[in-house]
Amino acid sequence: MTLSISRIVQALEPSATIAMATKAKALKARGETVYDLSLGEPDFDTPAHIRKAALEAMESGRTHYTQSGGIPELRRAIVDAYRTTHGLEYAPSQVVVSNGAKHALHNVLTVLLDPGDEVIIPAPYWVSYAELVRLTGATPVIAQTEQANNFRLAPEAFRAGITGKTKVLLLCSPSNPTGSMYSPEDLGGLADIVLEKNLTVVADEIYERLVYGDHKFASFPTVRPGLPERTVVVNGVSKTYAMTGWRIGWAMGPASLAKAMDDLQSQQTSCPCSISQYAALAALTGPQESVGQMLAEFAKRRDYVEQRIAAIDGLSCAEMAGAFYAFINISRHLGRKYQGVQIDNSAEWCLELLSQQKVATVMGSAFGAEGYARASFATSMANLEAAFDRIEKFLKQ
Ligand code: PMP
Ligand code: GLU
Secondary structure (H helix, E strand, O other), rough: OOOOOHHHHOOOOOOOOHHHHHHHHHHHOOOOOOOOOOOOOOOOOHHHHHHHHHHHHHHHHOOOOOOOOOOHHHHHHHHHHHHHHHHHOOOOHEEEEEOOOHHHHHHHHHHHOOOOOOOOOOEEEHHHHHHHHOHHHOOEEEEEEEHHHHOOOOOOHHHHHHHOOOEEEEOOOOOOOOOOOOOHHHHHHHHHHHHHOEEEEEEEEOOOOEOOOOOOOHHHHHHOOOHHHHHEEEOOOOOOOOHHHOEEEEEEEEEEHHHHHHHHHHHOOOOHHHHHHHHHHHHHHHHHHHHHHHHHHHHHHHHHHHHHHHHHOOOOOOOOOOOOOOEEEEEOOOOOOOOEEEEEOHHHHHHHHHHOEEEEEHHHHHHOOOOEEEEEEOHHHHHHHOOOOOOHHHHHH
């Protein structure tokens, strides 16, 4: 008997970031040395005080189901953090804690969208956005941006994508995969159109604390009055506190939406992991020194990667204002042979780079931008040095 998979899941593209990381891990398991720049996850250990809080949660019996939307202490810590950092006032009941920010995004889109609705997504976009939108039956509408404009959505391009079916604008700043960031003024220009057209914004702000140089992060709902009522902010502990495996993220927004997400989650996963929630609580309320230390290390790597890209003939990238990705323009190195292998697009380039030089990156096409490859610099300096030496060697052939 052939099992039949639902049409909606048959049409689903698996995550390319995870697929490339899986390929790299498989090569490593075969004993190969792989220079892995594929996955965006901090290489640091979760700070000790956070791990300790998890142990204490286990030892003190906090190992049961929790409230579906998360323990009250954690929801309160999240709204306190937004009040202190951004001056935004939310009630704890407006936060729903989920199994990672990816799950939070899925919840938000599921409760917001009906089949036929349209979601505007600026490209290059994070791999999961378009697929999570499609899972709801809604349609992703891709709005192009330019490297010369640091991949920021221009108000005219945003306006041009709006139809009678547009419901949501999905923004990511600082951006995965480009590292670019919107200034408060940029966000204001987009917000004016959001308000005029009565749209909802999903603001993925998971990289808000990973910002370099003089760049200043602004949370989307702060840039104009009236935005908190029509914005859902998505965030989490994965990147800021090196907690990718703990799976804690959240969505925060209007009360009716939070209630709908809570109801959805109560049927779907019951609640996020109790132990991880106590760890996340310690992350938000405990000492913050480790955040600054990790940021300082990422900043060094960012500068190194920027300098290596600039020094390689035919490569370029936009300014990396935040997050930990270089989105490398490889277009001048496509349409030629590498050790006899013809390479015409970013997927072929990344797969051949992995096969010939054992360097794992992710193809730009997975982020809606052909002619690019994403390199994560959330990895050691030694790994970055070796990886860029090999990229240089690969290109010189
Ligand atoms: N949004 C963006 C832009 C990301 O890069 C990631 C990376 N995983 C996520 C959401 C999901 O984060 P989490 O690990 O908390 O699910
Ligand atoms: N967000 C990270 C990345 O883009 C982790 C992998 C994933 O969740 O897709 O590489």
